[in-house]
Amino acid sequence: MVHNRYIIISNIMLIILLLIGFTLIELSSVQQYNTIVDQKIESDLYQTALTIESDLENSASVQLAVASYMAKDDTVRHWLENERYASTAAIIHYLAEKSKAFGYDRAFIISEESRDFYYDRGFLRRMNPNDPRDRWYDLFTRSGITSHVLINLDESNDYALSIFTDCRVEDKQGKLLGIIGIGKNLAPLWEIFDEKEKVLGQKIYITPVGEIRTSLNTSIGHYVLHEDLMEKLDIDEDLLENSTTGGTFSTIGNQRIFIKRIERFGWNIIVTQPDVSLIDTLLASFRTNSVYVVMLSVLLVLMSVLGMRRINRKLHQLENIDSQTGIPNQLLFSDQFKALNASEFLNPCSFFTLTVDDLDSISEDLGIAYQNAILNIVSDELMKITDQHGIIGRWERREYIGWLDMSPDNAYKLLLRLNLRLSERDKKIPIQVSIGITNARNNRNLPILAMQAERAMYRSIRNGSGLCTIYDPEIDGIVSIIAAD
Structure with a gap:
């Protein structure tokens, strides 16, 4: 007993x-997992903001260049100098011609002397300094800047939300004659933002910073005024006003928020995503x-x-998951490779290594944060395309390794999609990877497979970026080098 x-x-x-x-x-x-999740959320928010900034910069920069060209056109300057005697039909025809030629929704001109507002279809109205709608004109002309970009309603197009670029027109002595500009409907860009929100589970907002950019006094779609955004997100105004071009992360309630300023246009990009916590769920369980x-x-x-x-x-898994990318490191990958069933090596299978091209130069030019963002993008896309087809892992600082349950030819077709998807993720700095593939059938020797795949990969690197090389172990040589993009 x-x-x-x-x-x-x-x-x-x-x-x-x-x-x-x-x-x-x-x-x-769970705390470790929460850290990884938090880093992933920050990476996703940063990448979304970076992509939006790139889209806006590319669109607005081209639009601004066209408006600047029109502002320097002698035809425009001559018409404004002789407005009293000049033909209004001539300037309307000019605006319609440029609008059609450059593919924009609207082209317009405003005379400083008469304050008459013409657009590509005729006379719109006379600007009124006491009308809140026209406040932006006086703010802009008094600011001394030569051009600016703003979001406003297009009165001549059923008040469609549009992005406008305005440029000063001056005579040869520097006297203000008026402004000229072009507008583009924001609906297509808004559709892109809506798709990003749907796919990523995020919310995207653009808010103005500064007096000149506040001619639109209401929030529409993704364009949200400060006071509305403060109420919607319970965010402090100082956080919006003191935003930086590098971006700021913040947590408010159960939301992770990233705020990034586009200094050139005077806008803030705000991207939000629900925060994730497992502590309460674990304790309740x-x-x-x-x-x-x-x-x-x-x-x-x-x-x-x-x-x-x-x-x-x-x-063991948690200790050997790469904290930056969330995929197995070399040790955990080796364990997973050993755990593969022997019968799987009797069927067609392949082994690959890949590396991110020009990673050091990108890091030197854009910084370590951008380098890490690129590694996260590559890891994310690699996990997506290889899901259910094998195992992957980090091999070196910039290298990845993997085993796929398919022949080298089919592995090439699968990994071809990686460079295609990477090229779509970041238009500013194209991301490419060099790939090496070897046949793994009847071969469970990891060091040998890694050596063969690396030989093929280094051949890809020597022959140019974004290439895929297949190594044939039966002839101990390179079978083919194929452009992977």
Whole structure:
């Protein structure tokens, strides 16, 4: 009886110790996971803002260049200098011609002398300094700047939300004659933003910063005024006013927020995404399961060994998941490779390595944050295209490695999509990878496979960026070099 009592007591103590240890380990694991999730959320927010900035910069820069060209046209200057005697039909025809030639929705001109507003279809109205709609004109002309970009309603096109670029027109002595500009409907760009929100689970806003950009006094679509954004997100005004071009992360409630300023246009890009936390869910689960644990104490003792093994495996995985990209490192990949069933090597299969081209030069030009963002993009796209087809891992700082359950030719077709998807992710700095593939059928020797694939990869690098090279181990040589983009 005494012996049995000691066994029962020791089992209960063991259960308690296991529960305490398991709880602490799980809490630590969740905290680590939360860190990884937080880094992933920040990376996603940053990349979305960067993409939006690039889209806006590209669109507005071309539009601004066209408006600047029109502002320097002698035809425009001559008409404004002789407006009283000049033909209005001539300037309307000029605006219509340029609008059609450059593919914009609207072209317009405003005379400083008469304050008459003409557009590519005729006379719109006379500007009124006491009309809030026309406040932007006086703010712009008094500012001394030669051009600017703003979002406003197009009165001549059913008040469609549009992006306008305005440029000063001056005579040869620098006297202001008026302004000329062009407008483009924002609906196509808004559709792109809507698609990003749907796919990424994010919210995208653009808000003006500065007096000149506030001619639109209402929030429409993704364009949101400060006061509306402060109410919607419960965000502090100082956070909006003190934004930087590098961007600022913030957490408000259950939302992660990234604010990035486009200094050139005086806009803030705000991207939000729900934050993720597992602590409360874990604690609630433990409270519920504790009753069953006590009732099944004997069963838990028998299962303790299995539980410890599970913990060890989970810890091993967590310790060997790359904290930056969220994919297995070299050690964990080696374990996963060894765990593959031998029968899988009897069927067509392949092994690959790839590296990000020009990563050092990108890091030197744009900084380590942009380099990390590129690595996250490559990892994210690589995980997507290889999902259900094999295993992947980080091999070196910039290299990736993987095993696929398909022939080298089919592996090439699959990995071809990687460069295509990467080229669509970042238009500002094209991302390319060089790839090496080898046949892994009947070969479970990881070092040899890695060496063969690396030989092919380095051949790709030597022959130019964005290439894919296939190595044939049966002839111990390179079979083919194929452009991967």
